[in-house]
Amino acid sequence: MTGVDETELAARAASGSEEAFGELVALHAPMARRVAYTILEDQEDADDAAQEGFLSAWQAIGRYDPKRAFRPWLMQIVVNAARDLRRRRRVRAAEPLDNVAAAARDDPARDMGAMDLGEKLNAALATLPERQRLAVVLFDAEGYPQAEIAKMLGIPEGTVKSDVFHGRRALRKVLESVKEEWDE
Amino acid sequence: MSDLSPFDAMPDPVLGAALRDALTLPHDGAFVARVRARLGSRDRGWDDVLAGWFWQGLVAASLVAFMAGWAAMSPGTVMGELPESVGAQLLDGARPGSDLLLTAMAGNR
CATH class of the missing domain: 1.10.10.10 (Winged helix-like DNA-binding domain superfamily/Winged helix DNA-binding domain)
Structure with missing residues (x-):
């Protein structure tokens, strides 16, 4: 973690600041992509899922409780997004991994x-x-x-x-x- | 190489670093730019925007309630607002007229 106050950024993002949320995206993108890749085992799918996770978090940030740590809250959303995508991929015809x-x-x-x-x-x-x-x-x-x-x-x-x-x-x-x- | 037992409750730093290297995807900058560019296209509903202000509102309301409580409980406010009792006036010998009041009350018996 850098010197940036994550809670402060999350509070600003919850008030509607796209810039603050963008900083949170930059902070957590590497981890979110690794976690999504762990689930999906495909780089493009992992990026799609991580992106969907960030956008879902942006839509739901008003419900984020600042008394809790931001990182696990975000990562849970990314895990769910990756699992949703994997389910959709399974329904489709088999694709090369x-x-x-x-x-x-x-x-x-x-x-x-x-x-x-x-x-x-x-x-x-x-x-x-x-x-x-x-x-x-x-x-x-x-x-x-x-x-x-x-x-x-x-x-x-x-x-x-x-x-x-x-x-x-x-x-x-x-x-x-x-x-x-x-x-x- | 890791010398830790598989039973350890602590993260294995060697395995952890190797996994991070293996799983890290390239072009973080491009990914971040792509997500940032799409934030505007995902409008937040009015309920989410209001929910975003919930915590700030809660803090402000707590602060106001605390200050109101503080003002009500401060000693100066309590003593200043309570009317002085007749008993306290009679016992105060320095107060002019207190002896007359006592005599008048005793004379009525």
Whole structure:
């Protein structure tokens, strides 16, 4: 977080300031896009969902309670927008996923040696159920407390702990294999 | 590389940084510009605009109520507004005429 007072920006945005909301968009765009990409595994879809999330938040900002943190409120809207888009995509005819994620789904045991760390992690993420992916990304990559993630996803905190545990186990295997390659 | 156990309740900074790198999408600036350009096309309903003023209104009303309460409860206001009782006037020996009043009341018995 920068020195910008997020609560002040949110209060100004709630009073109708597009400029203040635009600053909030700039602050949170990278995280919102990562979270949407975690759910949708496609860059264009992730951007569409993140954009829809921001626009929905703009329309609903009058109902934002400034006593609560802004970031989890916004991220919950982005998660919902991404899940809505994923449901709509499922209804449509099957479309090709992002190359790496699609390859991992089709053949999880394909030659991982040719990929860099980011591609390997994306491939490993693609093999996890969506809830596990989200839990581990929100906890380890974005720094949300497990209780906050539970509220955001509408699941018990114990389920978040379990999802983080299982998600980490798969992803740490990738990190360890890369470390072994580097050590050789 | 991470040395933390999977049971840890703390975020794993190594895994977290690797995930952020893997998931970060390019061209943040273009994305932000696109969203900003579309804010104007999403009109907020009148109920949302009014709701935006709800919290400011609540704070203002709380402030007014607090100030009114403060004024009503301040000691100067309370003592100044209460009428002085007959008993207090009789007991005040320095007040001129208090002895006459006492004598008159005693004489009536």
